[in-house]
Amino acid sequence: MHLIADILDEQLRDSRGENSGRIDGIVLELRDGQPPLLAYLEVSPITLLGRFSERLARWYAKYDARLGPGRGVPYRVPWARVTREGPTLRMDIDVRSTPINALEDWLSRHIVQRIPGG
Amino acid sequence: MKKLIEISLGIVTSVGGFLEIGSITTAAQAGAGFGFQLAWVVVLGTLCIAFLVEMSGRFSACSKHTIPDAMRERFGVNFFAITLAVLLGVTLLVLAAEEGGIAAALEMATGWPIPAWATPVAILAWLLLWRGTFGFIENGVSALGLVTIAFAVGAAKMHPDYHAVMTGMVPSLPTHDRVHYWFVAVSVLGASITPSLYYFYSSGAIEDKWDASYVGVNRVIAAIGMGFGGFLSLAVLVLGALVFHPKGVEVQHYQQLPELLTGVFGRKGFWLVVASLGIACLGATVEIALALAYTIAQGFGWRWGEDLEPHDDARFSLTYTLLIAAAALFVLFGVDPLKLTEISMALTAASLPVGVFPFLILMNDREYLGEHTNGFFGNAVVMVISGLAAVLAVVSIPLQLAGG
Numbered sequence: 001m002h003l004i005a006d007i008l009d010e011q012l013r014d015s016r017g018e019n020s021g022r023i024d025g026i027v028l029e030l031r032d033g034q035p036p037l038l039a040y041l042e043v044s045p046i047t048l049l050g051r052f053s054e055r056l057a058r059w060y061a062k063y064d065a066r067l068g069p070g071r072g073v074p075y076r077v078p079w080a081r082v083t084r085e086g087p088t089l090r091m092d093i094d095v096r097s098t099p100i101n102a103l104e105d106w107l108s109r110h111i112v113q114r115i116p117g118g
Numbered sequence: 119m120k121k122l123i124e125i126s127l128g129i130v131t132s133v134g135g136f137l138e139i140g141s142i143t144t145a146a147q148a149g150a151g152f153g154f155q156l157a158w159v160v161v162l163g164t165l166c167i168a169f170l171v172e173m174s175g176r177f178s179a180c181s182k183h184t185i186p187d188a189m190r191e192r193f194g195v196n197f198f199a200i201t202l203a204v205l206l207g208v209t210l211l212v213l214a215a216e217e218g219g220i221a222a223a224l225e226m227a228t229g230w231p232i233p234a235w236a237t238p239v240a241i242l243a244w245l246l247l248w249r250g251t252f253g254f255i256e257n258g259v260s261a262l263g264l265v266t267i268a269f270a271v272g273a274a275k276m277h278p279d280y281h282a283v284m285t286g287m288v289p290s291l292p293t294h295d296r297v298h299y300w301f302v303a304v305s306v307l308g309a310s311i312t313p314s315l316y317y318f319y320s321s322g323a324i325e326d327k328w329d330a331s332y333v334g335v336n337r338v339i340a341a342i343g344m345g346f347g348g349f350l351s352l353a354v355l356v357l358g359a360l361v362f363h364p365k366g367v368e369v370q371h372y373q374q375l376p377e378l379l380t381g382v383f384g385r386k387g388f389w390l391v392v393a394s395l396g397i398a399c400l401g402a403t404v405e406i407a408l409a410l411a412y413t414i415a416q417g418f419g420w421r422w423g424e425d426l427e428p429h430d431d432a433r434f435s436l437t438y439t440l441l442i443a444a445a446a447l448f449v450l451f452g453v454d455p456l457k458l459t460e461i462s463m464a465l466t467a468a469s470l471p472v473g474v475f476p477f478l479i480l481m482n483d484r485e486y487l488g489e490h491t492n493g494f495f496g497n498a499v500v501m502v503i504s505g506l507a508a509v510l511a512v513v514s515i516p517l518q519l520a521g522g
Contacts, residue, residue, distance in 0.1 A: 009191050009198075011419050022190065022419035043419075051195055087182045104420065108432035117249050118428045118435070 014095035024048040044074035070099030131260040132343020138402035139219035140309030149358020154286030163310025164348025166503035172340035174316040178323035181486035186416040211462035214448035218455025222372040223396030240446035252424035268390040273353035301518040307507040308467035314409035321412040411438035468511035470504040
């Protein structure tokens with residue numbers, strides 16, 4: 001398996017098959033005398049922005065924190081809970097129990113549902 | 119039987135969706151300025167978009183990925199961001215031109231000025247997306263676009279010299295107004311080879327749940343649909359050549375467009391052009407707004423789908439809402455839709471390689487397409503034509519601007 005080619009930037013789905021963002025970053029665990037271990041996948045605009053500029057990511061993180069509990073730091077999915085399914089990666093977690101879609105939910109509640117037909 | 123219905127439906131939508139502000143005005147300008155001499159550019163542009171549409175349908179049917187989805191996955195986020203920025207910048211101008219086209223049609227119909235129509239037009243397009251389903255938009259709106267067939271009927275009734283039209287299909291060098299000739303050629307190419315069209319088509323294949331068994335259906339739809347669409351562009355060029363060229367009149371205002379058909383159909387011709395322009399641009403507006411929203415949503419892994427309720431994919435729905443509103447600002451502030459069309463079509467041509475070349479890399483990747491990767495001919499056609507369009511654009515845009 002190639003971490004960059006096969007994991008990074010892939011579409012992530014949740015246990016119900018919902019789109020749950022893309023793999024924005026990969027976290028490896030360094031171990032003494034043993035090869036590094038793939039520990040977590042990160043799904044977060046903070047990680048994504050950090051790939052362009054660390055300063056930009058730090059600046060944005062303050063605003064990200066306002067989106068609710070669990071935001072303000074990158075959300076991490078344990079690698080053990082992820083499997084490959086066709087063209088996407090699937091986590092055995094319901095995205096509704098994670099902060100991944102906090103912005104979507106906020107926009108839905110505060111803007112879309114106030115527009116007729118939304 | 120089911121596939122036969124899908125083929126006919128697909129052809130109807132392709133034909134109905136082909137003509138829009140860009141192809142109508144640039145083809146009319148080409149005919150007005152150079153008679154039949156630029157017919158070859160319409161043929162080249164049609165050939166290229168037919169290949170691209172076929173490829174994008176095949177790509178999605180076989181790989182279950184849309185193009186933006188695969189771009190981010192295969193090339194990473196940095197490259198995706200550059201492609202997205204270019205696509206967004208250029209296509210927003212195209213979207214503004216389309217909304218301006220609807221407003222221009224309404225101005226001709228009612229006499230109320232174009233800026234007054236900016237808001238109603240934006241609300242209408244937005245309502246179609248907010249309340250409509252994908253099937254309704256794909257089939258309903260573009261089926262209405264079949265009114266553009268009036269251009270083909272009109273051109274036939276004018277009895278053009280078919281031998282001369284055929285001669286125009288052979289590439290030739292300009293004898294006068296060299297810079298203008300190449301600039302119009304570039305605009306025609308940009309109008310035919312619209313990236314949002316094949317991006318839209320690739321998402322459509324996923325929305326319609328295509329699989330590898332659709333490769334044949336897809337090929338027929340792309341070839342006949344785009345071929346017939348190009349034929350309609352050619353009809354507009356022929357009309358421009360017969361109506362404007364002999365009088366030495368250039369197409370510089372929207373109000374001139376009805377003349378394309380009033381000679382043949384009288385007053386009815388006026389309404390046919392107004393209806394064609396309005397409906398074709400409305401179809402293009404919703405398709406382009408959707409195509410851009412798809413691209414952004416897929417690139418970031420959001421929930422997306424025109425069949426979902428807006429509150430289920432809030433980011434996606436608000437994205438097309440903002441795009442339609444942003445484009446409407448150009449119309450509201452009185453930017454001339456014809457100028458906007460000329461500029462956006464030329465910029466589309468100049469930026470073609472940014473989207474097309476990485477797409478070709480994907481189309482040759484066995485990881486995505488298995489045995490259905492591109493052949494040599496398809497690669498060559500798309501690479502040569504889009505490369506040519508970009509080179510001509512980069513050379514002719516500054517010269518055209520310098521020459522006024």
